[in-house]
Amino acid sequence: MRLAIITLTKKATRKGIEIKDLLTPTNRFKTIDVFTLSKYSDDKTIPMENGFKDTISKIFDSYDSLYFIMASGIVVRTIAPLLKSKDVDPAIITSDEDGKFITSLLSGHLGGANELASMIAENIGGIPVISTASDVSGSIAVDTIAMKLKAHLRDLESAKDVTALIVNGERVELRLPSNMSVNLNSNSPVCNKTKGIKKGISGIVVMSNRLNIEVTQIIPENIILGIGCRRDTPAETILDGIELTMKECNLHMDSIKHIATVDVKADEVGLLEVCEKLGKELIVIDRKQIKLIQNNYEGSDFVEKTIGVRCVSAPVAYLSSNKVGKFIKEKKRYNGVTVSIYEE
Incomplete structure (x- = not known):
């Protein structure tokens, strides 16, 4: 994983270097780069020679995760024109200059921002702030399942619809090939089964490498x-x-x-x-x-x-x-x- 830490003040730059030093021993990151304004840069950082917005525009697609140590409003305005889709955008997290609150801002599931925010918070003694409904409710989203299985979502819209069922407490069945498994929250309404559909199922997640999967429904009179x-x-x-x-x-x-x-x-x-x-x-x-x-x-x-x-x-x-x-x-x-x- 390639992580960019972006800062705009002297205090934030010091915090960024400190966080890099804390995260490097975890061996979770292939690269951790700290970016800051040229006037605060030294041999431990990369100067943003053409300014903040230009730098973000250039590095946005080069890193798996971007960690902004600054107000989230600045981040939202800067990255808005760069966003494409939740399945390709990098994970975006933000925090205050003291690293007290680590917020998962964008690509919480597929991009791994939720997991990253939690991991960083644990390593620097901060508090992760995660607002995605599935995480708040203790359930699991379809895109998180895809991430855990290192698989791709065929359709973001249907994934959103099935995730809504999960969040609302409906039972959803996960159909996997017999040689695969995924660890799910024990409280999740997702049923990890490979045989037989249980009663009361409102949705099904099918994992398959087939181009076309024909699905039909038989409605019982019960x-x-x-x-x-x-x-x-x-x-x-x-x-x-x-x-x-x-x-x-x-x-x-x-x-x-x-x-x-x-x-x-x-x-x-x-x-x-x-x-x-x-x-x-x-x-x-x-x-x-x-x-x-x-x-x-x-x-x-x-x-x-x-x-x-x-x-x-x-x-x-x-x-x-x-x-x-x-x-x-x-x-x-x-x-x-x-x-x-x-x-x-």
């Missing part, structure tokens, strides 16, 4: 909707509530197995129309069955006074299922409609 609604609720309102809840839970409408409701809603016109439109069976649950388990769910005095049970959507979803799954959404309210989603 989602049960429990529905409660006010009398005479229009079908459009009920359907809107269902579609909104399914979308929020990242579930395909084709995965609906059936819809369940309470016996007093067996003739609810809007609900029957929705079932017909979706081509799904309406399963009706007797209130006597609901009473036996209603205390397991959020209830309402008003609902109990009206129909004799404290809740509808969650218990009917559970009672009409195989009872060995789990709730993805226990209750979602929408314009007088309650939707519960149970996954078998």
